[in-house]
Amino acid sequence: MDDLVVELAGLLGEAHVLVSAQDQAPFLSDWLGKYRGAARAVVRPGSTEEVAAVMRLCTRHGVPVVPQGGNTSMSGGATPDGSGRAIVLSLTRMNRIRALDAIGNTITVDAGVVLARVQQAAQQAGRFFPLSFGAEGSCTIGGNLAANAGGVAVLRYGTMRELTLGLEVVLADGRIWDGLTALRKDSTGYSLRDLFIGSEGTLGVITGAVLKLFAQPHARATAFVAVPDVAAALSLLAVARDRCGDRLTAFEFMTGDCLSLILRHVGEARLPLGAMPPAAVLIELSDQDDEPGLRDRLEAALLGSIETGLVLDAAIAQDGTQAKAFWRIREGVSEALVREGKAAKHDVSMPVSAMADFVAAADAAVHTAALGVRPIVFGHLGDGNLHYNLLPAQGQDPAAFAALTPALTRIVHDEIACRRGSISAEHGIGQLRVAEMPLRKAPLDLELMRSLKDLLDPAGLLNPGKLLAGKLLPASTSN
Ligand code: FAD
Numbered sequence: 168m169d170d171l172v173v174e175l176a177g178l179l180g181e182a183h184v185l186v187s188a189q190d191q192a193p194f195l196s197d198w199l200g201k202y203r204g205a206a207r208a209v210v211r212p213g214s215t216e217e218v219a220a221v222m223r224l225c226t227r228h229g230v231p232v233v234p235q236g237g238n239t240s241m242s243g244g245a246t247p248d249g250s251g252r253a254i255v256l257s258l259t260r261m262n263r264i265r266a267l268d269a270i271g272n273t274i275t276v277d278a279g280v281v282l283a284r285v286q287q288a289a290q291q292a293g294r295f296f297p298l299s300f301g302a303e304g305s306c307t308i309g310g311n312l313a314a315n316a317g318g319v320a321v322l323r324y325g326t327m328r329e330l331t332l333g334l335e336v337v338l339a340d341g342r343i344w345d346g347l348t349a350l351r352k353d354s355t356g357y358s359l360r361d362l363f364i365g366s367e368g369t370l371g372v373i374t375g376a377v378l379k380l381f382a383q384p385h386a387r388a389t390a391f392v393a394v395p396d397v398a399a400a401l402s403l404l405a406v407a408r409d410r411c412g413d414r415l416t417a418f419e420f421m422t423g424d425c426l427s428l429i430l431r432h433v434g435e436a437r438l439p440l441g442a443m444p445p446a447a448v449l450i451e452l453s454d455q456d457d458e459p460g461l462r463d464r465l466e467a468a469l470l471g472s473i474e475t476g477l478v479l480d481a482a483i484a485q486d487g488t489q490a491k492a493f494w495r496i497r498e499g500v501s502e503a504l505v506r507e508g509k510a511a512k513h514d515v516s517m518p519v520s521a522m523a524d525f526v527a528a529a530d531a532a533v534h535t536a537a538l539g540v541r542p543i544v545f546g547h548l549g550d551g552n553l554h555y556n557l558l559p560a561q562g563q564d565p566a567a568f569a570a571l572t573p574a575l576t577r578i579v580h581d582e583i584a585c586r587r588g589s590i591s592a593e594h595g596i597g598q599l600r601v602a603e604m605p606l607r608k609a610p611l612d613l614e615l616m617r618s619l620k621d622l623l624d625p626a627g628l629l630n631p632g633k634l635l636a637g638k639l640l641p642a643s644t645s646n
Pocket residue numbers: 198233234235236237238239240241243244245258278299300301302305306307308309310311312313314315316317318319367368369371372373374501502593594597630633
């Protein structure tokens with residue numbers, strides 16, 4: 168029997184050290200089915216102290232560790248490589264809500280708590296935790312932090328970085344960094360917390376967090392709006408911002424092709440408009456009260472925009488059920504893309520005002536490179552974040568399209584680079600984009616990140632092959 172596995176079982180109990188192929192299977196492939204890895208063992212510690220003990224043991228043995236939460240990563244960030252050397256450290260047993268302070272508006276949780284449970288706990292306490300997106304039923308707070316998750320409410324509440332006050336992290340050597348502060352102001356040195364948010368399991372294992380809570384919105388107004396194109400959607404965004412201010416909570420864009428794909432694959436999705444539009448936006452306002460007044464405000468903004476030609480048609484939800492039906496369309500996009508077949512996914516961000524120009528340029532460039540390729544474009548328009556996915560031409564051999572994907576990704580990301588955008592807005596680099604980092608990040612960026620990585624994980628055992636490739640050569644010295 169593998170001596171490391173015996174020691175791990177001694178630490179955690181045999182039931183929490185998975186070695187059989189059957190037990191390990193759910194942990195070794197990603198949600199998109201793009202990556203499949205192997206592990207020496209999958210371990211499920213039940214406490215911060217147990218995580219620390221596992222890290223001390225793995226560091227002593229020189230064994231790589233892949234932290235994993237809900238395994239919903241869209242960049243292969245939580246999937247081990249095929250060597251079988253690594254331990255997958257699943258945080259899912261660490262699922263306690265440690266404290267909720269309704270006066271201080273904070274909730275303290277284990278890293279393995281599922282996002283939907285934090286939303287429910289906040290609601291039961293008369294508060295609101297705003298992070299929200301399609302995977303909320305299975306992704307965990309630790310993964311949300313490690314990937315600096317975004318989702319549909321960033322427009323009003325920010326990404327996970329803005330929603331976090333404190334962290335507890337187990338370092339590669341097993342030391343526990345207790346940064347579990349609920350302070351909203353603390354200027355006593357570097358923001359160590361922010362180093363770990365978005366670090367994708369490569370700098371430490373997040374075991375706990377203090378998150379911000381907000382006042383519960385009691386009124387919502389939701390509309391599904393047909394627009395001519397992304398340029399009109401951007402103008403409508405400006406109108407919605409002017410007329411609705413901070414009440415504007417979500418502004419989700421979809422092209423007509425994206426909508427058609429969703430309706431084709433998601434049975435319960437129904438288009439609430441008279442005809443299939445060229446593009447559409449799901450707009451949601453929320454406020455403390457006066458739902459009729461909120462709906463009136465939204466309606467006035469839309470009526471004015473019909474006159475100016477920004478809006479072609481609109482449906483305003485009359486109740487929560489209709490609003491949910493509108494959201495079911497938007498949330499169906501990921502599953503629709505998976506059902507349609509392997510898309511070339513791009514999760515890009517850029518200055519908001521550059522988006523219309525980007526879509527026009529990228530569409531033209533990819534059509535030149537791949538006749539019949541089908542852009543499926545949707546995303547969080549107010550954040551400057553588009554999910555620019557590409558599907559093969561109708562009837563094209565998937566293998567032939569897969570062979571085209573690197574060139575298509577290069578084209579899309581070149582269009583982003585010339586707009587000073589990012590090749591990963593919210594999904595992280597993972598293993599999907601790691602090879603592009605030297606191409607897309609400035610040498611100084613990479614040097615500083617590498618220095619931090621070498622400081623916190625000198626043996627390179629934390630999530631190897633993700634975010635930062637192997638050791639970069641030291642900056643060349645001219646002498
Ligand atoms: P995992 O997939 O388990 O891990 C993600 C990364 O974090 C990996 O690098 C892993 O090593 C690391 N990690 C996990 N837990 C820890 C920990 N405790 N300590 C240190 N490192 C850790 N993402 C968005 O941002 N916005 C969206 O709108 C969005 N929509 C999605 C819709 C669907 C249908 C799906 C399947 C995914 C979507 N995602 C979205 C992507 C994904 O859900 C998020 O990145 C999520 O935050 C990952 O959480 P997780 O617990 O599943 O993490």
